[in-house]
Amino acid sequence: MNTLNAKKTIPAKARAVIIGGGVSGCSVAYHLAKLGWTDVVLLERKQLTSGTTWHAAGLIGQLRASQNMTRLAKYSADLYVKLEAETGIGTGMKQNGSMTVALTEERKEEIYRQASLARAFNVDVREISPDEAKAMYPHLNIGDVKAAVHLPLDGQCDPANIAMALAKGARQNGATIIEGVKVIEVLTKDGKVTGVVCEQAGERVTIETENVVNCAGMWGRDLAARSGVTVPLHACEHFYIVTEPIAGLKQLPVLRVPDECTYYKEDAGKMLVGAFELQAKPWPPKGEKISEDFCFDQLPEDFDHFQPILEMAINRMPMLETAGIHTFFNGPESFTPDDRYYLGEAPEIKGYWVAAGYNSIGIVSSGGAGMALAQWMNDGEPPFDLWEVDIRRAQPFQKNRLYLKNRVTETLGLLYADHFPYRQMATARGVRRSPIHEHLKARGAVFGEVAGWERANWFAREGQERQYRYSWNRQNWFDNQHDEHMAVRTGVGLFDMTSFGKIRVEGRDACRFLNRLCANQIDGPNGRIVYTQMLNRKGGIESDLTVTRLSETAFLLVVPGATLQRDLAWLRKNLGDEFAVITDVTAAESVFCLMGPKSRELIQRLSPNDFSNEAHPFGTAQEIEIGMGLARAHRVTYVGELGWELYVSSDQAAHVFEALEEAGTDMGLTLCGLHTLDSCRIEKAFRHFGHDITDEDHVLEAGLGFAVKTDKGDFIGRDAVLRKHETGLDRRLVQFRLTDPQPLLFHNEAVVRDGKIVGTITSGNYGHFLGGAIGLGYVPCRGESAADVLASNYEIEIAGQRVKAEASLLPMYDPKATRVRM
Missing domain, CATH: 3.50.50.60 (FAD/NAD(P)-binding domain)
Incomplete structure (x- = not known):
């Protein structure tokens, strides 16, 4: 001690x-x-x-995957520079820069995209050629280096x-x-x-x-x-070596070679070589508890595990071949799913x-x-x-130790893996499944995972391989998505959205409680569905949801599967003296989204209920008979078409699915995946929580003022909404379409207004009906009218290349929403 x-x-x-x-x-x-x-x-x-x-290892890399994570990393770097003067303790902080090199064209695309992102976040960055990398790092073998980026204010510390x-x-x-x-x-x-x-x-x-x-x-x-x-x-073993002193070795930038899972740090004339291998070793290996006595402990060496990394490192840095190894280090670090x-x-x-x-x-x-x-x-x-x-x-099941042990074998290596769009986890899969999972699998579903839920992302055709081929360009499911997308726009498609979070709020004061939390008017007739946000006191969006009134005292809240725990926590935190019970009922019901202009014709084949506009208008729910079972049909949409979300008791879900499939055979009913749900919603400029709208985004600047009713009485965030009405908007969420149909938008590409970077794309996908990549992004507009915002010239910077874009404040697809009310 x-x-x-x-x-x-x-x-x-x-x-x-x-x-x-x-x-x-x-x-x-x-x-x-x-x-x-x-x-x-x-x-x-x-x-x-x-x-x-x-x-x-003490690497200080400022650029992270988002603006706020970059903000935190930049804060750390600035703090560590100042700490020495404040406390008198040397932090070893050196801003000697960092360099990342790409050995493949795909990695080159990734690091160039990161460079565009760095510029958008005001991080100093420069794309450099292999020869410039060699000049900066003379010991580097650049024979197969395609490109590099340099961040001069990165560094290292003690x-x-x-x-x-x-x-x-x-x-x-x-x-x-x-x-x-x-x-x-x-x-x-x-x-x-x-x-x-x-x-x-x-x-x-x-x-x-x-x-x-x-x-x-x-x-x-x-x-x-x-x-x-x-x-x-869960902890994993993390390996690095430190060489003996190398003659003439001077201060160098931190070097990352992600294609070889390695990083290099010069320190006091020695070289540290560390690894983020793709298949890691969880520790303790059998899930035992960590010893009570653990203190400055090292783990046993495993040279066989590290040897493939070292062989690549010697090729990359030939001087290592003759350098003696001073330390072979193995120590535990904790990783998350x-x-x-x-x-x-x-x-x-x-x-x-x-x-x-x-x-x-x-x-x-x-x-x-x-x-x-x-x-x-x-x-x-x-x-x-x-x-x-x-x-x-975090999902409650994720504390399971076997799940964690299996998953962290993969997450250690993700730091340096190719960060392809739509990349799916390979380990610890299959924990949460819809009742029709096997049905979908038999019909070609290729699954992704969110919050532990297995969800059909796309459907392979007969004879097509059922797995992702990742790329920054059009991936192997692009044409599948096109066909699914067009089926929803012109015929009828079926999505399994059982993963929706479902929360029941009931009791004497349930309505009063929800009206205090929600910005829209919740107090409507039974069967009414209200699209709303729950706001914080700054007018930021804490939750994006629908609220369906089931009875005088019972309401169903439907939220994204990924935000369920957050939404439950927000409700419970803000429950005051009202008598209301909050229950997670996610597992009780499956949800099938039947969407497209032919959806009414199909559902009428299976149900004696009346689905006309008069009997079942948009924004209402009713109990229906379907096949030989019962369901609750919600007339809402996240794809911008006529359609119903069918809430079916989990025990009847397989029957209802089979009945829908049989009835839709001669109508061209198409099974659709989450990629298509996303491409349809972005054409309609529907917002996605966590990307387009967050607790930092004001509800009016997000373009959601139509879902706010300030005249209903007090609710959390009302004052901030009224203030924003008075002071005006500082920025607006704009929809963009690339005029060139080839490039793709995913997320975080730089938005360029009249030649200057002003923000980033918050979410992107391909608009198969509109014929180009579509993205949403915020544009500063203090003191400007809507017309002023649209009068500018816009481009989107993708991996250093600027592509012309059209901008709109109204949805480019069906701006008057006539299709959902057909």
């Missing part, structure tokens, strides 16, 4: 208790103390940095010293840090944190607190599970916060993550959209 903290007194009360003294915990303590939380206690079971932080500097800064601002204290239990009452029981030198002590922060790294899952909280992560870390308040317990699971980018992430979490704890809401890393995206 560090003598500095020998038998330090544990306080009886604290405003927050942080569990874990790695770089993440130290950052949270530092930032809370900076905000004036002086009664913060950080408890470390052994010594600071003794889990993972001490052996991290991870352990950064943690120590953050810890010292936290102490200087009033926080207490105590080593050698093991947390036994987090105490709760009525769903809220009340305290922490810990053990110091054999004695048990209780700290009274309302806030606990789980920064326990690879111990985080088990610690959370003891409180009934889901934190899905989707390769993104966890931040925020756990939905199960109020006051239980999480900052863990950093997937080998903990050093560059923790500075910004600690800042963001501290702000979140202080203000009661995140400082900006953090949905990518929000703990509420």
Whole structure:
């Protein structure tokens, strides 16, 4: 134990208790103390940095996959530069730049797309030729290098010293840090944190607190599970070597060669070579608990596992052939099922916060993550959209250890894998399935996975291989999507959307409660379906959903499968004195979306009910007979056509599907996948939560003012809506269509207005009916009219190439929505 903290007194009360003294915990303590939380206690079971932080490689790469993740990484880099002056502890921070090289045309496309993204995020970046890469990195074999990008403000640091500097800064601002204290239990009452029981030198002590922060790294899952909280992560073995000193080796940029799963860092005349291999080794290998004594421990060497990486490294950097190996290192790091870390308040317990699971980018992430979490704890809401890393995206089943052990074998390698659009996970699949899964599989479905749900993404034709061939260009299912898309536009298509999240809210005050949370008017007749958003107090969008009134006191909320836990948490958090019961009923019903101009004709073959506009208008639901079963038919659409969502009890789902399929045989009924759902919705400019609309996007700027009723009385966000009406819009969500039919849009391409980058594409897909790639993106418009916004010339920058685009504020497909009311 560090003598500095020998038998330090544990306080009886604290405003927050942080569990874990790695770089993440130290950052949270530092930032809370900076905000004036002086009664913060950080408890470390052994010594600071003794889990993972001490052996991290310390790479500081500022460009991440989105604007806000880049914002956090840039914050970390800036903080680590300043920390030394503030605390007197050297952080080893060097902004010696980084370089990524591509060995294939596909990787070249990826890194050039990343460069366009960097420019949109105001990160200094330059595309360089192989010869320029060689000049910058003389030891590099460029024989097969296709291209490279250089980020001059990236760099490297000393991870352990950064943690120590953050810890010292936290102490200087009033926080207490105590080593050698093991947390036994987090105490709760009525769903809220009340305290922490810990053990110091054999004695048990209780700290009274309302806030606990789980920064326990690879111990985080088990610690959370003891409180009934889901934190899905699992450790993997992570390998690197450090050479003996190499004569004449001078300061170099950090080098990444993702096609060979390797990174290179020069440090004090030695070379560190690390790996993110595609098939990783979970640790402990049989899912055992990590030893109580684990502290600055290394794992056994496995040279056979590392040898293929080393052979590629010697070819890439020939000087390594004669360099002696000083250290062969293997240490554990924690990984998550989707390769993104966890931040925020756990939905199960109020006051239980999480900052863990950093997937080998903990050093560059923790500075910004600690800042963001501290702000979140202080203000009661995140400082900006953090949905990518929000703990509420975790599904309860994902804490299963066998699932995690299987999945993390893949997620370690994802950091350097090709980040192709539509890339699907290969491991730990098949956990959640629709009742008609086998039916769809037999008919050619190729499945993707969201929140554990297996969903048909596209349908292969007879004789066509049933798997993805990934590319940045048109993938092997592009023509399948075209046929499915056109069937929905001209005939009739059927989607299995059983993965929709379904929440039942019922009780005496259910209507009053929902009207306080929702921006639209919920108090309508039975059978009415209302499209609405739940807003935060800034007018940002917390949830995008439909609310169907089933009876006077019962409502069904339908949300995306990926946001179900988030939406449940928002409802429960905001339930006040109203008498209302909130129940997740997702598994109770399957959902079949029957869509297209021939959908009425088809459903009338199977049901004696009246589906006319008079009897069943758009935006209403009614119970129907169908085949020999019953369903609830909701007349709504996410594809912009006449159609019904059929909610069928799970036990009758297979029968109803078979009846639909048989009745539709001579009508050309086409089974459709999620890729087609997305391409149809983007032609109609329907928003997608998490991309086009987030808790940072004002509902009026997102173009959803039609779903807001300020005259109904008070609701969360109403004041922000009224203020925005007065002050005017700062930006607008615009729909774009590329005039060249060849290029593709996916997400995060740069939006160029009159020659200047002004934003990014929030979501993109191919508009098969409109004949070109379609994207949505925000355009700044302070003081401008709608006509001013549309009067500009727009281009979209894709991998460094600018492509002309048409812009519209109305949906380019069926702008008056006549087709849904046919």
